[in-house]
Structures are given as C-alpha cells and as structure tokens.
Amino acid sequence: MYFVPDPAVHAGHDVVVVGGGDSAFDWAALLAPVARSVRLVHRTARFRAHRASVEKVQALGIDMLTDSEVSGLYGAAHLEEVEIRHRATKDTTRLPAQTVVAALGFIADLGPLREWGLTLQARRIAVDTRMATNLPRVFAAGDITDYPGKVRLISVGFGEAATAVNNAATVIDPEAALFPGHSTEKEN
Numbered sequence: 001m002y003f004v005p006d007p008a009v010h011a012g013h014d015v016v017v018v019g020g021g022d023s024a025f026d027w028a029a030l031l032a033p034v035a036r037s038v039r040l041v042h043r044t045a046r047f048r049a050h051r052a053s054v055e056k057v058q059a060l061g062i063d064m065l066t067d068s069e070v071s072g073l074y075g076a077a078h079l080e081e082v083e084i085r086h087r088a089t090k091d092t093t094r095l096p097a098q099t100v101v102a103a104l105g106f107i108a109d110l111g112p113l114r115e116w117g118l119t120l121q122a123r124r125i126a127v128d129t130r131m132a133t134n135l136p137r138v139f140a141a142g143d144i145t146d147y148p149g150k151v152r153l154i155s156v157g158f159g160e161a162a163t164a165v166n167n168a169a170t171v172i173d174p175e176a177a178l179f180p181g182h183s184t185e186k187e188n
Helices: 022-031 051-059 111-115 154-172
Strands: 014-018 037-041 063-065 068-074 081-086 092-096 099-102 124-126
Touching (some): 014 022, 014 068, 014 092, 022 037, 022 099, 068 092
Parallel strands (some): 014 037, 014 099, 037 063
Antiparallel strands (some): 068 081
C-alpha cells in the first residue's frame, strides 16, 4: 500500500481518487474514515486492483464512478469542485472536492534496454520460468518482466529475483547448485 504521510490532513475533505489499481483502492480505503466523502473515479468498469481491495472499498460504501474521468478542476484560492465526464454519454457532473488523489500508476520506460535485442511484450521484457530472456546469460525479474500468468505483486518480484539469481549462478558456474537450500534449514 502506498504510504500516506498524514491521512488526517484530509479530515473533513471531499476526496476524489482517480484510478483503478491497487494504489487507488488503498488510498480510498485509507481516507474513508477521515474524509467527509470519498469517490473513486475510473475510466473503465474493470479494475486492475486485487478483488479483495475492490470488495473492501465497496463494503466501506465508497461511491465508484466507472466509465468516467476527471474533465475539470474548479476553485478560486483552492480546489472546490471536480468535474466528472462519463465517457460514453459525455454527461458531466460537478462534485465537491478539496482533495484529488491521482493514483494512475506508471508507464514502464525501457530506455536503452529497447536497443539490446531483448524480446519485448507491451513494454516489458519476455522471460521464461527461469527468468531468462532471449539473450544468453541475461536474466530479468520484477515489474519489467512478462510471461504467461504473471501476477504483478511485490512479493512475486522478490521470488522472481531469487529465481533469476539462482539460475544465473548456474550459468556463470555450472558446478553451482540451482537450489541453495531452505531458508529455515539449520546448519549442523
């Protein structure tokens, strides 16, 4: 979950959270107890957030405006209203808001990696189950990688890093053991 330095700063505010991923739902759930109101706005009816996060926000009674986007911000000295436009009907609604949280995620930028000759899939590096790329002796792990069934969680990235390191070790030193042992194993 994204760390909010002080949720109390938003106490009594009408909050609009924009996004459909885990960070948007984390923000909405975290601010719900302190804010006057929380609304979540997402451009589609399908969320990228984990189902449990979506269910938690629904259980909190947070208004979710789908197939919509923020089309305007209004106020004199500070934010007072947010205009929401429905993508299909083009109808707009102004809502009171003193806080807008833009939890829109990020776009992976491969930079010079694009020139390495790696096989890419939608701005991600294709890897196999060993976390090996199409290039000999090149391994990758984390959000930058892609393979069938990939689950984009931090914990998965940690596991992928261990898999990549262990498989790279056997390429560097063919005598190395692929599996170093259990982390809970006691030495004699």
